[in-house]
Amino acid sequence: MNNMKQKPVVQNQNGSVESKGKTVDEAIANGLAALNLTAEQVDIDIINHGSRGILGLGAEEAVVRLTPKETAPVAEPVPAADPVPPAEADTGFDAALVGRAKEILQALLENMSLEGTVTSRLGTDLVDADDQPPLVLDIEGSDLGLLIGRRGETLQALQFVTRQILNKEMGRWVPVVVDVESYLARRRKTLQQLADRMAERVVSSGRRVALEPMSAHERRIIHMHLRNHDSVYTESTGEGERRKVVILPK
Numbered sequence: 527m528n529n530m531k532q533k534p535v536v537q538n539q540n541g542s543v544e545s546k547g548k549t550v551d552e553a554i555a556n557g558l559a560a561l562n563l564t565a566e567q568v569d570i571d572i573i574n575h576g577s578r579g580i581l582g583l584g585a586e587e588a589v590v591r592l593t594p595k596e597t598a599p600v601a602e603p604v605p606a607a608d609p610v611p612p613a614e615a616d617t618g619f620d621a622a623l624v625g626r627a628k629e630i631l632q633a634l635l636e637n638m639s640l641e642g643t644v645t646s647r648l649g650t651d652l653v654d655a656d657d658q659p660p661l662v663l664d665i666e667g668s669d670l671g672l673l674i675g676r677r678g679e680t681l682q683a684l685q686f687v688t689r690q691i692l693n694k695e696m697g698r699w700v701p702v703v704v705d706v707e708s709y710l711a712r713r714r715k716t717l718q719q720l721a722d723r724m725a726e727r728v729v730s731s732g733r734r735v736a737l738e739p740m741s742a743h744e745r746r747i748i749h750m751h752l753r754n755h756d757s758v759y760t761e762s763t764g765e766g767e768r769r770k771v772v773i774l775p776k
Contacts, residue, residue, distance in 0.1 A: 542593035549676075550575060550588045550683035557592035568592045570690060575680060588683075618648055619661050619700075623692075627702055630691050631663050634684065642667035649703055651711045654750050660701035663688070664708060673706050678713070678741065681706060714747055721751045724773050729757045734774045739764065745771050 543560050547553030550572060558565060569592070576588030628644045635642050642665040649662040665673065674681050685704035692700055703710065717740075724735045737748065748771045749760050758773050 542591055544573065544589060544591050546587040546589050548576070548587060549679045550590060551679065551686075553588045553590045554592070554686075557590060561592060561594060563592075563594060565686075565690070566693075568594055570687060572683065572687060575683070618659075619646075623696060623700065624661065626695065627661065627663055627688070627692050627700070631665070631684075631688050631704060634687065635665065640667075640670070640673070642670055642673075652703060652714060658701060660703045662703045662705055662710075664705045666707055670706050674709055678709075681709070682741075682743075713744075717744055717747045718751045721748045721773070725752055725755055725758045728773050728775050732775055734772055736763070737771045737773070739768050739770045742769075745769070748773075 543557050545553045545557035545560065547556050553576075554565070554570060558568070561568065571591040571593070572588075573591055574586060574589040576586050624646050628646060631644050635644070645664050645666060647662050647664060649660045652662065653659055672680065673684065675683075681704060685702070688704055689700070689702050692702060705711070720737070724737065728735050740748070745762055749762075752758060752760050752773065757776055759776055760771055760773050762769055763772050764770050
C-alpha cells in the first residue's frame with residue numbers, strides 16, 4: 527500500500543503555486559516558503575477554506591493559490607483629478623478609502639455565498655492606549671458563526687485577504703480589522719477578565735498559572751494587560767499552535 531501523502535505545494539506552469547494546510551494561514555505559509563517570497567510579493571486566491579469535518583471525518587485541508595506579482599519600475603505618483611474626500615466622521619479615515627474597503631469585503635462575502643452587512647467604525651476598543659486605532663469593518667447578519675472559525679482562524683484569513691486587496695489598491699499600508707458582530711471586542715474583554723482572574727490566583731497561591739494555547743494576537747492582549755501589574759509578570763512558552771501565556775509571581 528502506498529502511504530505517501532500528497533505534496534502540500536504544487537507548482538503551476540504560470541509560476542504560481544497551489545498549497546495546502548490545516549488552515550488558510552498554514553497553506554499560505556507553505557506557499558510562501560516554496561516561492562521564497564513574502565505575502566506582499568504575491569496575489570493570494572483562497573480556493574478552499576478547509577473543514578474540520580465531524581469527529582474528524584470528512585475533514586478537508588485549506589487550499590490557496592499564490593501568484594507572484596509582476597515587478598515593474600515605480601511610477602511617479604499622478605495627482606488626483608478631484609479633491610481628496612473629507613474624512614468619515616465615525617472612523618477618522620478617508621471616506622473614499624472606507625467605502626472601498628467595505629466594497630471589497632462585501633464582494634468577498636458574496637463570493638462566499640454569505641449574506642451580511644458591512645459597517646465601519648474606529649477600533650478604539652481593540653487596541654491599547656499607545657496604539658493607533660484601526661479601521662474596523664464589522665459584518666452583521668445571521669448565521670455568521672462560521673466566519674469566525676476555530677480560534678478566529680477563518681476571520682483572520684478573511685482579514686488578511688481584505689487587507690491585501692485594499693493595500694494593493696491604495697499603494698500603502700492601511701490598518702484594517704475585520705470583525706463579526708463585534709466578536710473581537712467581546713473576545714478582547716473576555717481575555718482581559720481572564721488575565722485579571724488568573725493574576726489574582728497567582729498572587730494568592732504564589733504559583734505560576736499557564737493559560738490555554740492562543741494566537742499571537744491574543745497572547746499580546748494578555749501580555750499588554752498585565753505589563754504594569756505590581757505582583758505578576760508574563761511570558762510565552764511552547765511552539766506553534768501550542769504556544770501559550772504563563773503568568774508568574776514577581
